[in-house]
Amino acid sequence: xxxxxxxKFVMSLFDIEDxxxxxxxxxxxxxxxxxxxxxxxxxxxxxxxNADIDxxxxxxxxxxxxxxxxxxxxxVAPATCVAFINDYYEIDGIKYYFLKIPYQVIKELHSxxxxxxxQPQNEKEINDLENAIGFHFIRQPEVESSIVKKKxxxxxxxxxxxxxxxxxxNGEILKNFESLSMVLIDNCNxxxxxxxxxxxxxxxxDLIDEKKNSIKEDESVRxxxxxxxxxxxxxxSKTNMIKVVYIDIYGxxxxxxxxxxx
Numbered sequence: 407x408x409x410x411x412x413x414k415f416v417m418s419l420f421d422i423e424d425x426x427x428x429x430x431x432x433x434x435x436x437x438x439x440x441x442x443x444x445x446x447x448x449x450x451x452x453x454x455x456n457a458d459i460d461x462x463x464x465x466x467x468x469x470x471x472x473x474x475x476x477x478x479x480x481x482v483a484p485a486t487c488v489a490f491i492n493d494y495y496e497i498d499g500i501k502y503y504f505l506k507i508p509y510q511v512i513k514e515l516h517s518x519x520x521x522x523x524x525q526p527q528n529e530k531e532i533n534d535l536e537n538a539i540g541f542h543f544i545r546q547p548e549v550e551s552s553i554v555k556k557k558x559x560x561x562x563x564x565x566x567x568x569x570x571x572x573x574x575x576n577g578e579i580l581k582n583f584e585s586l587s588m589v590l591i592d593n594c595n596x597x598x599x600x601x602x603x604x605x606x607x608x609x610x611x612d613l614i615d616e617k618k619n620s621i622k623e624d625e626s627v628r629x630x631x632x633x634x635x636x637x638x639x640x641x642x643s644k645t646n647m648i649k650v651v652y653i654d655i656y657g658x659x660x661x662x663x664x665x666x667x668x
Contacts, residue, residue: 409450416446416482420505420545421570430471439480440548444505447483459504460489468497475500483507491600491649493546493661506544527587527627527655528611545570546660547585549652553641553664560641560666562650564589567637569654583631585654586610589639592649602649602661606642613637641666 407415413436417424422437422444429435436446445467448454457463459481471479478494478501485506494501550566569585593605611627614634641648643666652660 407450409448412450413446416507417444419507420444420480420482422480422482430474433467433471436482442478442480443475444480444482447481447487449484449487454487457487458489459483459487461495464495464502465497467502468500472498472500477501478503480505491602491661492663493659503546505546526609527631528609545656545658547652547654547658549660549662551650551662551664553666554638555666560643562589562591562639562641562648562664564637564639564652567652567654569656570658571656581632583610583634583637584628585656586613586631586637586652587655587657588653589613589637590651590653591639591641593641593643594645596645597647602651608639613639 416422417437420439422439424437425435430443434445435443437444447459464481467479467481477499480503482505485508488504488506490504494503496502547570548566548568549564551562551564554561554563564583567583567586569580571580571585574580574585587610589608590602590604591606591608592602594603610631614627614630615638646667647663647665649661649663
C-alpha cells in the first residue's frame with residue numbers, strides 16, 4: 407500500500423481519529439486515540455522496513471516531543487518492527503504504547519470479515535469458544551495497576567481494566583472490569599529476559615471478592631465484575647520483578663513488567 411491507503415487502513419483498525427496535518431517539533435502526528443496523539447510508523451518507506459522500534463528510536467522521539475505530551479503516546483507499527491516485549495516504554499512519566507499490526511495477514515484481512523473471538527472468564531467456558539473466520543488484531547485493553555505490600559507479601563492491585571471496545575456485541579457499554587478474562591503472571595522474571603514463562607494464571611472469576619460483592623448464585627461473572635472497585639492478585643515472585651499479561655474477553659492482551667519494591 408502507498409502511504410495514504412496504509413495510514414487509512416491501520417488507523418481504522420485501532421479506531422484512530424484523523425486530525426489532519428499536524429506536527430510537533432518536526433515530528434508528524436497522524437491522529438488521536440482517546441485524546442492522545444498517535445504516530446503511524448512509516449513502514450511504506452523502504453528505509454524503515456528493516457529498522458526496529460527500539461529504545462534508541464523511542465528515546466530520540468521523546469527528545470523531540472516528550473515535553474509536549476501528556477501521559478501517553480501511541481505508535482502504530484507492524485509487530486515485526488517492535489523490539490519490545492512490553493506493550494509500552496516509559497520515559498519521564500510518558501508511556502509510549504505500541505499498537506502492533508500482524509502485517510503478514512493484512513492481505514487476508516481485505517477479504518475476510520472481522521469477528522470478535524470471545525475468551526473464557528472461568529474454567530467451564532474454556533470449551534465454549536467460538537470458531538472465528540479471519541484474523542484478529544490486538545487492541546490493547548486499558549490497564550491501571552500497582553504493586554502493594556502487606557505483611558511482607560506482595561500483591562498486584564488492579565484499579566482499572568477496560569477493553570478497547572466501548573461496547574459489547576449486543577451494543578451494551580462495557581464497564582470497568584466487565585471485559586476481564588484472565589491475568590497471567592511470570593513470577594521468575596529476570597532483568598533483560600524477553601521471554602514470558604507463565605507461573606500462575608487467574609480467570610476473572612477467581613479474582614472476585616465474594617464477601618465484598620455479595621454474589622448471588624444466578625449472577626454471571628460479568629455482572630459480578632461490574633461490582634468490583636479493585637481486583638487484587640497475589641504475587642509469589644522469586645525475583646524482584648514480574649511480568650503480567652492481562653487478557654480481555656475478546657482475546658486482546660496487554661503486557662507490562664512490574665518491579666517489586668517496598
